[in-house]
């Protein structure tokens with residue numbers, strides 16, 4: 001289907017879409033593009049060379065709980081297969097977490113808040 005980024009999922013659910021299938025989380029992971037609440041980051045970027053933080057501070061996945069951006073960048077730059085594995089684990093977790101958040105906001109009749117937050121974070125001023 002080709003839809004899409006986590007922000008796209010939030011937008012599409014607002015339009016009534018309730019089924020998604022896309023290679024984006026795994027393909028992006030293999031290419032070192034990792035999703036965060038503020039958009040995606042390219043882990044190969046030199047600014048992550050010594051970054052001790054997780055991919056996303058709000059992510060509860062095992063990768064974010066265990067590995068730093070610097071280590072993940074090292075794996076990616078060294079062309080280690082573990083890079084694809086860990087990056088894929090994070091991106092898939094991030095997508096599943098996004099869908100869980102969507103369900104919670106719908107359940108509590110607060111979907112407009114989620115939509116506004118995603119649109120604010122999507123603005124060019126905060127994209128990486």
Ligand SMILES: [Zn+2]
Nearest residue numbers: 059061064090
């Ligand atoms: Zn994570």
